[in-house]
Amino acid sequence: MSAPWALALGDTLSPLSVSASSATPSREATTSETLVVDNKGPTSLFPHFWEHMNGSGRAILSLREGYRNDLRACKSIFDLQYVRFHGIFHDEVGVYDEDKDGKPLYNFSYVDQIYDGLLENHVRPFVELSFTPKKMASKDMLHGFWYHPNVSPPKDPKKWGDFISAFVKHLVDRYGEDEVSKWYFEVWNEPNLDFWGGDPHESTYYDLYDVTARAVKSVNSKLLVGGPATAQAAWTGRFIDHCVKNNVPVDFVSTHVYGDDTAKDVFNTDETIPRASMVARAMKKVHDEVKASSRPNLPIIWSEFNATYMNKPEVTDSAFMGPWLANHIKQADGLADEVSYWTFSDVFEEQGVVKKPFYGGYGLIAAGSIPKAAFNAFKLLHLLGSERLKVTPAAGPGLATKHADGNVAVAIWNYATPEESGAKKTITVKLDDATPFKTAHVWRVNGEHGSSYDAWLKMGSPDFPTQDQLKSLRSAAKMDAPQVITLDGKNSDGLKFILEPKELRLVEFRK
Numbered sequence: 487m488s489a490p491w492a493l494a495l496g497d498t499l500s501p502l503s504v505s506a507s508s509a510t511p512s513r514e515a516t517t518s519e520t521l522v523v524d525n526k527g528p529t530s531l532f533p534h535f536w537e538h539m540n541g542s543g544r545a546i547l548s549l550r551e552g553y554r555n556d557l558r559a560c561k562s563i564f565d566l567q568y569v570r571f572h573g574i575f576h577d578e579v580g581v582y583d584e585d586k587d588g589k590p591l592y593n594f595s596y597v598d599q600i601y602d603g604l605l606e607n608h609v610r611p612f613v614e615l616s617f618t619p620k621k622m623a624s625k626d627m628l629h630g631f632w633y634h635p636n637v638s639p640p641k642d643p644k645k646w647g648d649f650i651s652a653f654v655k656h657l658v659d660r661y662g663e664d665e666v667s668k669w670y671f672e673v674w675n676e677p678n679l680d681f682w683g684g685d686p687h688e689s690t691y692y693d694l695y696d697v698t699a700r701a702v703k704s705v706n707s708k709l710l711v712g713g714p715a716t717a718q719a720a721w722t723g724r725f726i727d728h729c730v731k732n733n734v735p736v737d738f739v740s741t742h743v744y745g746d747d748t749a750k751d752v753f754n755t756d757e758t759i760p761r762a763s764m765v766a767r768a769m770k771k772v773h774d775e776v777k778a779s780s781r782p783n784l785p786i787i788w789s790e791f792n793a794t795y796m797n798k799p800e801v802t803d804s805a806f807m808g809p810w811l812a813n814h815i816k817q818a819d820g821l822a823d824e825v826s827y828w829t830f831s832d833v834f835e836e837q838g839v840v841k842k843p844f845y846g847g848y849g850l851i852a853a854g855s856i857p858k859a860a861f862n863a864f865k866l867l868h869l870l871g872s873e874r875l876k877v878t879p880a881a882g883p884g885l886a887t888k889h890a891d892g893n894v895a896v897a898i899w900n901y902a903t904p905e906e907s908g909a910k911k912t913i914t915v916k917l918d919d920a921t922p923f924k925t926a927h928v929w930r931v932n933g934e935h936g937s938s939y940d941a942w943l944k945m946g947s948p949d950f951p952t953q954d955q956l957k958s959l960r961s962a963a964k965m966d967a968p969q970v971i972t973l974d975g976k977n978s979d980g981l982k983f984i985l986e987p988k989e990l991r992l993v994e995f996r997k
Contacts, residue, residue, distance in 0.1 A: 518912035520980065521877050521884040525894050526919045529873035532887055536815050537564040537868060539612060539826035541790055541848075543834035544573035544633060548600050556831035556851045557607050560861070564868040569604055570612035570789055570826055572675055575619050576635055582619035582649060590649060594656050605661070612670045612789065612826070614715070615650065615698060617681075622646060627683040632838040638683045639690060643697050650701035658706055667708040672740050672789060673698045676717040688721060692728050699735045712738035715789060718751045719743050719768040723775035730780050738823075739776060742790035743768040745801075745810070762810065762901060765791055766817030773821045788825040797837065797846030800904040803939040807860035808931045808990030809883070809899035812867060816885045819874065827864075842949040843959070844939050852938065854956050857963040862936040865965070866929050866992040870895050883913065892922065894995040900985035908987025915993055916980030920973065923995040926981060927968040932989035938963040968994075 540560065547553050548571065560566050574597065575581055583591040604611050617635040620626070624641035628634040640646035658666050675681050677691040684690025695713050702711045713736070714725040722739050729736040743752060745761035752768050753759075759767060769788065776784055793810050794801045801807070818825065832840060832849035843852040850861040871887035875894070885897045896915055902908025917923070933940045941962030942948075948955060971981065973995075983991060 516909040516911075518914070519882055520914040520916060521879075521882050521886075521896075521898065522916045522918065523884075523886040523894065523896060524876040524878070524918050525886070525888065527876055529875055529888055532819065532870070532872055532874040534565055534868070534870070534872075535818075535822060536811070536825050536827065537566065537864060539568040539570065539787075539789070539824050540566055540830035540850075541826050541828035542569050542571045542830055543836070544576065544635075545571050545600050546573065546576065546578050546596070547571075547833050547835065548603055549596070550833055552853075552855060553831055553833040554603060554607065555855055556833060556849070557604075557609065559855070559857065560830045560850060560864070561607060561609060563861070563865040566609055566830070568610050568612040568670070568824075568826070569830070570614055570672070572614055572616055573633070573635055574600070574613065574615070575617055576633065577620050578633070581653070582622060584621045590645065590652075592649070592652050592656075594653070594660075597653075597656075598660065601657070601661070605665075610665075610669055612672065614672045614675055614789075616675050622649065625683075629681060631836045633835060635681075637681050639694060643693070646694075647697045647701040650698050651704055654702050654705040654709065658709075663706060663708065667706070667710070669710065670738065670787070671702050671709060671711045672715050673711065673713040675715050676742065677714060678716045678718070678720045688724070692725075695725075695729075696732065696734050699729075703735045710737040712736050712740055712784075712787070714739070714741065716741045717743075718747050719772050722772050723779055726776065726779040726781050726784065736781070736784065738785040738787050739772070740787045740789045741772055742788065742828075744791065744795040745793040746795065761793055761903065762813055763817065765793075765814055766821065769818050769821040769825075785823040786821075788822050790828040791825050792828045792848055794846075798904065799844050799846040799939065802846055802848055802860065803844045803852065803858055804904065805859040805931060805933045805937045805940070805988045805990075806902075806904050807858070808863035808866070809901040809988055811860065811863050812885060812897045812899045812990055813883070813901055815867065842947075843951065844942050844947070854951065854959075856938045856956070856959045858939060859931050859937040861963070862931040862965050863990055866931060866990060867897060869929075869992050869994060870897060883911075884915070892997055894923070896993045896995070897990065898983065898985065898993065899990045900987055902987040906987075910987065911985050912982055913985060914980045914982045917995065920995075922997050923973050925996050926971040926973060927994045927996065928971065928983070929965060929968045929992045930985075930989060931965060931991075932986040934986070936963060936965040 579596045623636045623638040627638035673695045699711045714721045749755045749757045749759045829848045832847035832853045840853040871889040873888045875886040900911040938959045
């Protein structure tokens with residue numbers, strides 16, 4: 487029996503792909519699944535909600551060459567439009583001082599350099615209005631981060647409001663109304679945790695929000711302001727109620743969640759929710775709260791998310807992130823307007839100066855400008871189309887899309903938790919109508935291909951790699967060229983792929 491879709495690989499059969507459904511799968515592949523893609527039926531819009539925003543280290547770090555190099559690297563492979571960071575009002579930015587009589591002195595020199603740097607790289611700021619300048623704070627209440635932001639409430643709400651107005655007016659004067667009206671102004675960061683010193687947290691945060699939001703709008707009513715920027719999907723319903731009842735401006739809601747947040751913190755239940763589903767379940771909770779509110783059409787922005795909020799190399803540094811991200815995107819589709827991955831770069835100092843390239847940093851790119859497997863996962867997932875196709879079974883490890891030109895892009899993955907080694911998996915991708923397609927292009931990311939972390943482990947995990955070692959790690963981070971499979975277009979038996987544990991593939995069927 488001849489193969490219905492033949493590989494254009496001469497006499498070799500790479501483990502990357504097996505051609506026909508009749509071929510014998512590897513004995514090491516202990517499970518198998520067939521995914522049927524309905525490429526003839528109706529589609530739904532599939533905006534790339536996961537790739538428009540990223541978080542980063544605090545504001546002042548954006549002036550570093552390494553930060554901007556990493557920003558450009560990310561911008562080159564996916565549709566990065568906004569970056570969010572803490573600390574635009576930190577004293578190291580020098581934005582606020584007072585004279586001997588207590589009169590405010592504003593200095594926007596570093597602010598301009600910070601935002602100029604983003605805009606010159608065609609990225610806009612998602613402006614987190616934080617934290618309190620020392621001379622405006624009601625007390626010294628320093629957060630435990632290495633750079634010790636002051637999380638105290640301002641001692642004078644009017645002085646704070648005037649400061650916000652002056653800051654925002656400066657931005658409009660410098661960059662223009664048309665530009666700044668495309669930015670977002672988010673009030674504070676995670677006020678339900680130790681990033682806010684008001685007591686009680688919620689009501690005092692609302693006091694801060696009210697003053698801040700009105701100050702932003704006093705400059706220009708077109709500017710977008712929102713919150714509550716909470717951790718663990720908290721307060722969103724009550725926050726909307728507060729704004730509506732008190733006629734306080736609100737243009738979007740924002741909150742955060744991580745894959746290892748607990749059900750107790752997010753849902754106030756005692757259940758165990760796995761990392762694979764926690765983020766999407768939290769997004770469903772907030773989505774439902776917004777839709778049930780008196781402002782059901784407010785945009786929902788997750789201004790931080792990741793698989794973990796802890797420093798776990800086996801999570802954020804490893805190939806695990808490919809399947810986790812793909813699975814998350816599949817589940818979260820339709821539940822949020824934007825979600826912001828925390829973060830794009832490990833130019834990052836919340837826990838202090840980075841001591842080695844792979845320590846469980848949140849970034850897509852490790853210290854030393856070494857792309858991680860997660861960087862490659864973003865690169866592959868960017869290749870998905872703008873319309874979503876139905877896949878059967880719906881719960882299977884696949885996400886199918888269509889491009890405007892009719893080409894079909896399918897992400898498939900073999901999910902295994904960071905704690906388990908997992909087993910190989912055979913996945914057959916079958917199109918309802920295979921006739922239009924001439925070739926299939928296949929990319930992969932796993933522990934052996936496109937994972938600099940695994941290469942670092944193999945070289946002995948050096949804390950301070952030499953220049954030659956850095957070159958080797960960057961080389962290991964590069965993905966293989968796509969495998970091109972020639973299709974005869976006469977049947978729909980499908981293509982079989984044998985995936986390693988924690989592997990992500992992108993298969994693009996081209997006409």
